[in-house]
């Protein structure tokens with residue numbers, strides 16, 4: 001549910017940007033407040049690169065929520081879902097075993113929060129309240145399935161390293177629904193203008209002047 005809001009906010013902000021101009025705040029509805037470009041999300045780092053079910057644009061922004069639930073044994077049974085969440089200090093995260101995929105646990109890999117649900121089990125739940133002392137990014141894994149990509153992450157607080165999503169514009173027309181045809185021309189023009197601006201910039205900066213490149 002929150003994930004949907006997150007995606008919708010991203011699409012809405014981009015749509016407004018396309019229609020009105022580039023001056024719109026990136027995310028009025030609780031996304032990254034800084035930077036005028038795409039959506040900003042926590043930079044969880046390369047540990048999650050091969051995490052099952054993880055993608056940067058699938059990070060769930062649950063900041064401000066009192067409680068968040070993460071499924072243990074989601075998807076094919078070897079995933080946490082959501083694999084990565086962004087919460088506020090004071091949020092309690094409950095990992096709930098689905099019963100799928102065998103025995104799992106939750107063990108911190110790196111970061112301030114000392115997650116440890118104990119020995120792998122086939123059912124159960126594990127609660128952890130993230131406080132100010134856990135501010136930052138904690139990554140974790142399931143011991144039996146770490147090498148199979150059963151990994152996750154929790155970002156706590158607004159003061160975490162972030163990265164800006166690339167390609168947010170690419171999927172945004174889908175969000176338009178019924179109005180897509182009326183906006184399509186405007187969006188296309190904006191895209192073409194952006195592309196040619198970027199092209200011009202790089203041409204000017206790195207382009208074909210023989211004097212700026214090495215003599216080899």
Ligand SMILES: [Cu+2]
Nearest residue numbers: 104142145150
């Ligand atoms: Cu597991």
